[in-house]
Amino acid sequence: MGMNWIAKLAAKAPVPIFIARGNDAPDETDKLHLNPNLSIVDTPRAASILLVAGTIPHALTAHLHRLHDQLPHPRATIFWHSSPTDQLSSALGVTHGDDLGSFLLQTRAALLTGERASEADVLPDEPANVWRGVGPHGQGGKGMMGGTPYGRPMAMTDDDMRDGLKLDAYTADFGPFLTMLPSGMILKITLQGDLFQKVAVVSPPYEDARQGREIRTLLKLLGLPALANRLLIENAHCEAGFKRLVTLSGVRRAIPPDLGRTHDGSDVRSRFEHMLNDPSNPQNLHLMGLGLGDLLEGREWQEAMLILNSFDNTSLRKICANTPTDATDDMGDSSEQASGGHEGMDHSSHGGH
Amino acid sequence: MTIVIAVLLIVGLSFLFTVGLRSGVAVDDGRQASNPQQRPVLGGSDPETHALQRFHIRYYTMTLLFVAFEMEMMFMYPWAVVFVEEGPKALAEMGMFLAILSVGILYGWKEGIFEWE
Amino acid sequence: MMIFVLAFGMLILFLTFGIWFAAVLDGVFSRRLSGQSAVGLLAPFHAAAVYLTQQRLRTEAPDQLNWFLSIAGYLSVAAIGLAVVPFGPDLAVIGLDTSVVFWGACESLIVVLIFLHGWSPNAPLSLIGAYRYVAIGLPIMLPSMFVLIAAAIPAQSLDLREIVASQETMWNVIRQPLGLPLFLLLGLSLTLRGPFDYADSEDLAGGTSAEDSGANRAGWQVARLAMLVGFSAVASTAFLGGYLGPVLPGFVWLVLKTLVVMATVIWLSHLLARMPVARMLGLIWKILLPISFLDLLWAGLVALA
Amino acid sequence: MxxxxxxxxxxxxxxxxxxxxxxxxxxxxxxxxxxxxxxxxxxxxxxxxxxxxxxxxxxxxxxxxxxxxxxxxxxxxxxxxxxxxxxxxxxxxxxxQYKFSIGAGIMGFVGLTTAVLLTNFPDNPLPENRDTLRDLGIELLGGSMLIFETAGVTLLATMVGAVALSSRRGRFGDSDVGAAPPGLHPGGEPAGRKVEKGGGHGGHGGHGGHQMMAEKTKPNSNDDPHEGHGNMPEMEA
Missing domain, CATH: 1.10.287 (Helix Hairpins)
Structure with a gap:
């Protein structure tokens, strides 16, 4: 099969890749951002190639497979510094010596010409729940809110800790391969609107998840991805030009004061300053039993992400250890009790239909 | 009438362009999205429920204030046209009008409707 | 009839050229700021081709109709916004006595369309993006309307053609110095850029477009760039004298001024930090709105002087 | 053109x-x-x-x-x-009230259409290029000035009313402190589930509506199936 003109044009563009980080992702992974032949995308929907960097822990392989299946065709997976999982055995592996950039380009070209067939789904082509032909309208639903219309139940009413309007709460696991969360981290988040209502740790971030990437993630969260990439260049953070740009951008003003305050008075703003000015020295934060719930509950999405990424990895893992590991309500915190008692039922039981 | 025709023409062309993007792609092999592909992006996790829900917005009071304020815009447009003719009188009247409305904003501000937390 | 066809042709040309150039400029700015080499002139076409080779995915139980309408509608409204701009004396596709109000209608429709774009995929991240955008997209319209009304005062008309004519002696950017900066902020919001990108931002993995793939993604990005072109043309008409200028033909002046505004918007979008939405909401109501009142007062006093 | x-x-x-x-x-x-x-x-x-x-x-x-x-x-x-x-x-x-609303809709349509068809509309075309917007502006600043300024006060009242009614937090603390939902019948028990009885939703718990409550909730969370009435659209049986 030859290439048509669109494919020929596409072959000249940078390869859109989505990176799924494993436990010991090589240091060069970040440097891929600087490669002009690649474009690192934030969502698997935009990617042609899934790059698995480092070892994916056994517990997360199911997540990797789900992620893999979300890529549009034509797609390919490349394992870098790790071995393919059994289900993805057709994927390519790249080891230490190889030039990853040109390998990615070749793979994409092979995909476009059709030399390499697009990878099939790992997971079976089945809906989460059987819905076709079920129920009075054949869409799987029952009544107004019941059943599993189009394969899933609807979100259900839940308490709200802010203004007491009990609307639907959305509970889901987020992670481990979301770019704004530390890699490897899975949070079970209950959202009322865009506010964190409850949060539990399903899986903490990898031990070596970030290697000083927090500052770059923070800059990205604050809408400055170009400056974040600039930090990848050697010694960029010492440059006067870079510092001036950061000051000009008003980052410090953009971060709300007292956001994510710990017991010793450090907040996102001060931790950001520290990371920017003194990246080699880790901060010694006094966490004293501080859990993610104390930090994130009642926070809006962007603020919550800023708080999460303002901690260095060691502190974040400590905070995760202080947080309940599941969304069961036996650890309900004070704010929830104040707003009128616990939910008698575990929310997740709704989803089990 | 020319205006309506022009608008309809532009809308028509834009729709045609978007349809063209969707259908004119020769490389698209017309594959339907499979069930695993349809799952919403959560970084590898599986959601429990549909995302569409009674979404709890925090700024609903602000939207009410906004709608009231937006109304006032409709008075300002004709005002702007005759401003130079009417001179200081127009300035004074609109100043009063805006001052009255600003009281509403100050009240909302005091009640903390611009805050999430 | 001939004039209409001529103006319409110019509109299409302006839009296509503008979209391409905006994409190139955006690439140049972002790569320069991140300390990398610049991009090629054909890069936007290559990037678009990548999207077009990819499958267009849908999600579980999406609102397919609204998904399509939001993308096509965003593009149409962008083009309609550009159509009210006079390319020369009496050379506007939509020559309307109330074109400032008409542009306002475009602004409010854009909020609706961006909301729909986040609503349709039935996915959590895009839904949050959609709602968050509305919180900012609505109130930021108020200052922009005030500065446009201020621009209409010296012209004694809501017609952009008249507003251009009224700038014969002095551009509005000098006469009402607060107007253009406030209006540029609206541009950032309409085109989902930088500090006002509450819909498609990185902290939501792309927000309303997190679920877009293939042709949908291409369409949405084109529409965003088209909006940038439309907005820049309106801004340069209302504040920089539009087609007015010596020696060169009017259309060329308009194009040049549009490019300047476009570059400024892109530059700002890469350089200004985005604050959490509640903070921005407070900023708009407590600071930007009073500033726009000030602009109106200023414009009134200058017009009476 | x-x-x-x-x-x-x-x-x-x-x-x-x-x-x-x-x-x-x-x-x-x-x-x-x-x-x-x-x-x-x-x-x-x-x-x-x-x-x-x-x-x-x-x-x-x-x-x-x-x-x-x-x-x-x-x-x-x-x-x-x-x-x-x-x-x-x-x-x-x-x-x-499906049938009633259809009836009312048809009645309204017929009534208005008849009114339109039977009315003698004034036939005094405006001179071409009359700037109606300018007329409106003059009117607002002249004869109808009082109406215009009253509109400002009305809008202010709207704003204050909307804020007072819908904002929970205010200078004097939460607006619903000490509030109880109205009784199901005059002088009766407050509506809504009671907090003390085994962890219901408390407050106005009626948002759920009965359809989903009946099948979704565990039996111990004493749902009153009639709470959803009044504020929710419901399935016509």
């Missing part, structure tokens, strides 16, 4: 826009999704705005589009917030 078609063209566009207005207005009641219903209404208003522009009432037409887009957006936010099943994932009947 010359002639682009004659009266025939204007008629054609008029009929097309009218048809769109009526069709989308009808869709408002036929679709399941609150968002679709809201924006179908918006499309209807936009078509009417287009008709106004067609009749050379530029300002009214364009302002209709402007205002309606914003207002429908806000209405949509509230619709989604307060209606069960806002996306219409399960088909439902959005209309209460």
């Amino acid at each position: 010359g002639r682009i078609g004659g009266t025939g063209m204007t008629d054609l566009i008029f009929y097309a826009l009218s048809a769109l207005a009526i069709w989308s207005g009808w869709r408002v009641f036929r679709v399941d999704s609150m968002i679709r219903a809201t924006f179908a209404l918006m499309v209807s208003f936009i078509s009417v705005g287009g008709i106004a522009v067609l009749m050379s009432a530029d300002y009214i037409g364009v302002a209709t589009v402007f205002m309606m887009a914003v207002e429908m957006m806000v209405m949509g936010l509230f619709m989604v917030m307060f209606m069960m099943n806002p996306a219409g994932l399960n088909p439902m009947q959005m209309v209460h």
